[in-house]
Amino acid sequence: MANRMISDEDLFPLSIGAEAADQLFDWPEQSWKQLTSLGVLSSSIPESFGGNPLHYAELLQQSELLGKHCLTTSFILSQREAGVRRILVGPAHLQKQFLPGLASGELFVTVGMSQLTTSRQHQKPSLHVELLLEGDYQLDGEVPWVTAADHADAIVIGGTLDDGRQVLFLIPRGWPGLTIDPPMNLIVLRGSRTTTMRCDRLRIGSEWLLNGPAEFVLGKVGGGGLETSMLALGLTSAVVDYLRKEAVNRSEVEPILGEVLSEYQRIRSGITSILDRQSDDPSETLTIRARSTVLVIRTTQIALTLAKGAGLIHPHPVQRWVRQANFFLVWSCPRIVSDAVLTAFRFGSGEEILR
Numbered sequence: 112m113a114n115r116m117i118s119d120e121d122l123f124p125l126s127i128g129a130e131a132a133d134q135l136f137d138w139p140e141q142s143w144k145q146l147t148s149l150g151v152l153s154s155s156i157p158e159s160f161g162g163n164p165l166h167y168a169e170l171l172q173q174s175e176l177l178g179k180h181c182l183t184t185s186f187i188l189s190q191r192e193a194g195v196r197r198i199l200v201g202p203a204h205l206q207k208q209f210l211p212g213l214a215s216g217e218l219f220v221t222v223g224m225s226q227l228t229t230s231r232q233h234q235k236p237s238l239h240v241e242l243l244l245e246g247d248y249q250l251d252g253e254v255p256w257v258t259a260a261d262h263a264d265a266i267v268i269g270g271t272l273d274d275g276r277q278v279l280f281l282i283p284r285g286w287p288g289l290t291i292d293p294p295m296n297l298i299v300l301r302g303s304r305t306t307t308m309r310c311d312r313l314r315i316g317s318e319w320l321l322n323g324p325a326e327f328v329l330g331k332v333g334g335g336g337l338e339t340s341m342l343a344l345g346l347t348s349a350v351v352d353y354l355r356k357e358a359v360n361r362s363e364v365e366p367i368l369g370e371v372l373s374e375y376q377r378i379r380s381g382i383t384s385i386l387d388r389q390s391d392d393p394s395e396t397l398t399i400r401a402r403s404t405v406l407v408i409r410t411t412q413i414a415l416t417l418a419k420g421a422g423l424i425h426p427h428p429v430q431r432w433v434r435q436a437n438f439f440l441v442w443s444c445p446r447i448v449s450d451a452v453l454t455a456f457r458f459g460s461g462e463e464i465l466r
């Protein structure tokens with residue numbers, strides 16, 4: 112059976128729960144159930160494992176729609192999807208063990224991989240891996256960021272050997288030597304229950320190895336994929352709907368809205384072009400990532416400027432969008448993207464308008 116694309120109406124329950132998902136430390140149960148019943152959890156998994164797959168372009172469209180309605184739930188899903196992608200290129204026995212349960216929603220996986228790419232790159236590897244004589248591995252150190260770790264059946268964890276090569280494991284939660292901290296006191300996305308995990312002489316066999324040892328198991332750039340950009344565009348389109356409503360009674364909003372929409376369309380066309388040409392040039396994807404980050408930051412700041420003080424009071428959606436937009440500055444953001452964003456933020460003061 113072909114999978115049906117989800118619609119705005121389907122995701123209305125996620126919008127209702129978006130503020131609670133962002134502010135409470137509770138798992139967003141109702142929103143996750145809605146994703147399950149809509150077939151979203153099966154949409155990235157091949158039919159041979161019980162999935163009902165969408166094409167890549169459709170998956171990206173789905174990410175955008177989800178990001179529009181509830182960034183917390185769609186972010187949790189994005190981390191699960193990162194785990195699913197790793198399992199899909201992992202060994203057959205782990206695919207067989209996990210993919211059917213992931214397709215049905217009975218199982219949940221997440222990832223703790225940023226220590227290989229975007230987190231703690233200025234210090235010694237955060238998670239040390241040693242190959243033992245018996246062929247097992249021993250893991251020691253921290254996995255600094257793991258979303259929904261305490262909800263996961265297994266976690267994709269990346270570590271580094273003494274020779275600098277990297278390895279990825281799929282480690283069941285509750286494995287001896289693995290501890291999960293309480294959720295971090297984040298200012299956003301609290302329902303994601305993001306936390307740190309620690310490995311203390313954790314010993315694991317090679318049957319749990321997903322990838323490596325290799326120099327860059329996640330590719331040379333790491334992070335910053337089109338999926339992240341689509342979530343930023345999704346959040347932007349929620350704000351655009353708000354600006355449209357404001358524009359009805361406020362003439363000053365119309366030209367600003369026009370500029371936001373133009374940049375949104377340029378980014379969207381860029382993504383379509385990458386997909387049409389099947390381009391695998393990372394610089395194109397990273398450019399999209401930087402531009403969509405700048406767009407979501409600027410658009411949410413515009414919305415707050417227009418919403419004024421009222422926009423800072425819970426549960427006005429603008430306060431949530433402004434906080435959540437900041438997340439794109441730090442999440443899955445390789446150095447090259449943050450350099451581009453920093454350049455965009457350097458001072459153009461706007462003072463010519465005051466003269």
Ligand SMILES: Cc1cc2nc3c(=O)[nH]c(=O)nc-3n(C[C@H](O)[C@H](O)[C@H](O)COP(=O)(O)OP(=O)(O)OC[C@H]3O[C@@H](n4cnc5c(N)ncnc54)[C@H](O)[C@@H]3O)c2cc1C
Nearest residue numbers: 190222223224225229230231233256257258305441442443
């Ligand atoms: C809500 C949330 C959820 C996340 N979920 C996941 C997840 O599920 N899985 C996952 O793998 N990742 C996840 N991440 C991680 C994310 O993708 C980034 O890797 C992370 O935000 C990078 O931040 P960091 O503080 O670890 O960076 P770091 O680079 O470690 O920076 C920390 C501090 O180190 C100092 N510092 C940084 N660079 C330098 C330097 N060059 N020289 C000297 N000092 C420096 C600064 O003081 C900085 O504040 C999540 C992040 C967030 C915010």
